[in-house]
Every structure is written in structure tokens, then in C-alpha cells.
Amino acid sequence: MNEEREGQDKRQEAMEWVSKAYQLHMKGEIEKAVALYTRSLEIHPTAEAYTFRGWARSSEKDYAAAIEDCHRAIDLDPEFGNPYNDIGAYYLEQGEPDDAIPWLRMALKAQRYESYCFPHFNLGRVFEAKGQFDLALEHYRKALDENPRYTLAVRAVERVKGKLAPKDPEAIG
Template sequence: HPTAEAYTFLGWTYRFQGKIEDAIAECKKAIQIDPEFGNPYNDIGAYLIEKDQYDEAVPWLERALQSRRYDSYHYPHHNLGRAYMAKENFAKARYHFEQALKLSPDYAPAKEALEKIRRKVQ
């Protein structure tokens, strides 16, 4: 039987092929197998951001933060920051980028995003 990880990795493969809908479908299969595995929630959120579906992305990313089995909580924080930045909600974006850096102080994309916010808000 395929694991949640296997479906998630297959989703990544589809993503790299530009098949976003197929990637999302594989992530949903992963969630059916293991609802506490955080990666597929984050990945769905990231894929929806790629499709400029920011409002749809937020609940998936918030669910990733609640997952019990997830090692990289800075990713959903960063992706929430990206979604809120796109919606020009700079306060929420800043909060999530800062949270990403608390969890992973050397995470360059969050540092760069905070710098962008500083430039926009000045």
C-alpha cells in the first residue's frame, strides 16, 4: 500500500511537470491515508498560491501548522506570509515570515520577504 509520503512525493513530481491539479489530487490522497502528516497540507497551499488562489490556500496552510507529524513548520508560515503578502495584508505577512524565522533562523526566503515588506511599507 502506498504511504502518505509516497503520494506527497508523487505530487511533487506532478508539480515539477507543471501538472498542479494532479499534484493537489495526490496530496489529497496522502491526507486520506494520514491526516496528521503536515507536508501535503502545506504543499496544497503552495500549489494554490502558484495558481493565485490565495484565499483558498490559507486554510490548507493553517491546517499544516496544526499537524502532529511535520518537521518543517517554517514552510507553512512562509507560505502563509506569501499568501498574505499577495493580498497586501502586510501585518499578517510580516507575522508569518517572522514565525518562519523563529523556527528556522537561516531561512533566506523569509528574510528576503521581510525585507520586501520593509521596503513596501516605508
């Protein structure tokens, strides 16, 4: 029982470091945030710490390290959806939309995920980049179904609807 309790205590301490790191991350203090996420991982590795450290690294365009962190997160907790979505987003940022698709689809299947709007939005971005506007619109709308206040998705729906509208007013009819 002591080992189990000790493990829970270490996880709790690690997650406290993740919380502190996240606060710095949101203030734009990326280097300090990465250091605290790393400290958390040294105490007790968690999928959250790896995922958020990857996200911090991605803000410095270190996509290889970000993707590596996400893979480590998936190894620890395959049901945590964030790292799948993040890998897809990093491939998108690198101009590799086809590589993003399987990761975004896996995010949608993850059991432990609170924000399915993000992989839908990112799939919309993939299909918009590929000129598949019907599929893009479908995913942007699904993102809005998940989070009706997601302003980026609202704008994306309007933008793609504009691309689907006939350009010649006389063609309507």
C-alpha cells in the first residue's frame, strides 16, 4: 500500500508542476514553462506533461521535439486525445496535411479528450488546404457542434461557404 500511495503522491506533485508550467506557458514564458514541464516529468512522467511540453516546444517551431513528446504521451496513455490532435496540428504547420489526417482521426476516437472540436477544426484545415471544401465545411461545422462559441470555426465556416458559393450571380437560377 505504501508504494501505491507514494506513486499517487508523486503524480500529484508532478501535476502541480504541470499547472505551474502551464501558467508560465500562457504568459508566453516558454523557456521557463519547458523547464517546469521537464521537472514534472522527472518527478513522475505523465501524458499531460509530455503533451504540454510538446505544445510549448511547438511555439518555438521545434516540431520534431514536439512530436517526440506527443509520442511519449501516447505511450503512457493511449486514450488521451490531446497528443494525437497536436501531432496532426504540427504536421499541418509543417505543410504536410496528408500526414496530419490519421492523427486527427485518432484524436476523434480517443476516450479521454475534452475538446473534440479541435481535431474537427484541424481536419477542416486539412481539407480546405487540399481544396476539398465540402469536407472542410463538414468538419468546421462539427467543430461548432462540439463548441458553438469556437470563433475560429465560425469564421472558417463563413470563409468556406464563400468558396463554395457560385462566383457568377447569373449562374444561380
